[in-house]
Amino acid sequence: MLLRKLLHRVSFTQAAGSRGYCTGMVKDIGQPAPATHPKLLKEGEITPGITTDEYISRRKKLLDLLPEKSLAILAAAPVKMMTDVVPYTFRQDADYLYITGCQQPGGVAVIGHDCGFYMFMPEASHHDVIWKGQIAGVDAAMEVFKADSAYTMRKLREILPDMIRGSTKLFHNVHTAMPAYMELEAFQKAASLGKVKGVSNLTHELRLIKSPAELKLMKESASIACQALLQTMFHSKTYPYENMLSAKVEYECKMRGAQRMAFNPVVGGGANGSVIHYSRNDQKVKDGDLVLMDIGCELHGYVSDLTRTWPPCGHFTSTQEELYDLILQTNKECVKLCKPGASIRQIHNYSVDMLCKGLKEIGIVKDSGSSLYHQLNPTSIGHYLGMDVHDCWTVSYDRPLKPGVVITIEPGIYIPSFFDGSERHRGIGIRIEDEVLITETGYEVLTGSMPKDIKQIESLLNNFCHGMGMQSYNNSMKVASS
Known part of the structure; x- marks a missing residue:
């Protein structure tokens, strides 16, 4: 009887608390908003740190790139299913998010010189609300995302065809294109006349140079990833298992505010480190082997990406x-080349020359121009970074870098265990990757807090692994650099 009374009291308290929240003045729009998440967003922000005005400015810049009488159609990312009733974790398409700020699936945004900014929003049925929760609708499109006009998706077939027929060119997001508009007769006719093009060439131009608000988020994302990887490095000496290290770094990232990992962590112990995008993460790291960890997290739509390689046992052979x-x-010299006017291609070519020469001196390749090098490192020195890991992929690596661009610098060598060459180097994979922001005067390494010198790494692993806190980390940096 006492137990029943206690359970009744708990249930009543929980229900009362729930009713008190639901009947409040705040309205859930299916994603964080200043009213529902005041500690996360300030008034006037759609994304933490990014204001409504910045989103409006982005749309104006897109209009400046659109030819007269043309139309841009951007659809939200689709929901992808793991099984019949279980979806994969949803991640919004970067272009749609960049233009609208809306984090939810099912919508279509349309931008044109004549029509302005239209949003077609999904409708949530009573069943959907019960099972999935609230979503942003037409009201949120107008009030939160500041659409000039907003309609339900049911109205798209009535409204969009006339807009398409009145346009000379159409641009759309090929990767998230949906039947709702592609099956329209007007769209198909425009496509048959060669009037339809991908919009990424335009949006990537806008996304390439980051605003101060975007850079703040990218720096925070990089800081989270560095702290998480550092804690994982300490963890590796006691728990040298790929799956545990993968779980540890994801835990540390999310505990620091990241919404998700930017990609499945690469945790390659020993010869697994020579597999560039290794993802199994199911082996124990043998004593004396290196572990290569390539990780990144996402913070409010902006990702980080860094790699470190170290011996969990505490000592390099x-x-x-x-x-x-x-x-x-090679990493350090290539970082020094990062400045306005340089290009990723130029930096890459420099890295190839430097690595080929070094591999010849070590005795891994016979001559500095050997094609064998490209088997040991088939990757580029880096890539653009931003809302996607390989950001702005339509922008050439020959493009001169400008202030506000963020790239990675990630030299590496991947020698498989079946390598037909130097026996003592078989099964070694090493990559050192940093994020670099191009500034007016040169560069800023966003992942500079993450140790990479041999003495620093060995000192940290051997002297500061247990009960590691931030103060211990600061002290360890002084010790390692002395």
């Missing part, structure tokens, strides 16, 4: 050290 030092020096 002489063979590991000579190859690691080559990668480290």
Whole structure:
């Protein structure tokens, strides 16, 4: 009887608390808003740190790139299903998010010189609300996302055809294109006349140079990833298992505010580190082997990406050290080349020359121009970074870098265990990756707080692994650099 009374009291309290929240003045729009998440967003922000005015400015800039009488159609990312009733975690398409600020699936945005900014929003049935919760509708499109006109998706077939027929060119997001508008007769006719093009060439131009608000989020994302990877490095000495290290870094990222990982962590122990996009993460790291961890997290739509390679046992072997030092020096020299006017291609070519020369001196390749090098490193020195890991992929690597662009610098060598060459180097994979912001005067390394020098790493692993806090980390940096 006492237990029943207690359970009744708890249930009543929970129900009362729930009713008190639901009947309040705040309205849930299916994503964080200043009214529902006052500690996360300030008034006038759609994304933490990014204001409504910035989103309006982005749309104006897109209009400036659109030819007269043309139309841009951007659809939200689709929901992808794991099984018949279980969806994969939803992630919004970067272009749609960049233009609208809306984090939810099912919508279509249309922008044109004559029509302005239209949003077609999904409708949530009573069943959907019960099972999935509230979503942003037509009211939110007008009030929150500041659409000039907003309609339900049911109205798209009535309204969009006339807009398409009145346009000379159509631009749309090919990767999220949906039948709702592609099956329209007007769209198909425009496509048959060659009037339809991808919109990414335009949106990537806008996304390439980051605003101060975007850079703030990118710096925070990089900081979270660095802290998480550092804690995982300490964890590796006691728990040298790929799956545990993967779980640890994801935990540390999310505990610091990241919404998700930017990609499945690469945790390659020993020869697994020579598999560039290794993702199984199911082996124990053998004593004396290196572990290569390539990780990144996403914070409010902006991602980080960094890699470190270290020996969980606490000491590099002489063979590991000579190859690691080559990668480290290449990383440092290539970072120095990051400045306005340089290009990723130029930096890449420099890295190839430096690594080929170093591999010849070590004895891994016979001559500095050997094609064998490209088997040991088939990757570029880096890529653009932003809302996507390989951001703005339509922008050439030959493009001169400008202030506000963020790139990665990630030299690496991947020697498989079946390598037909230097036996002592077989099964070693090493990559050192940093995020670099191009500034007016040169560069800023956004992941500079993450140790990469051999003495720093060994000192941290051997002296500061247990009960590691931020104060211990600061002290360890002084010790490691002394």
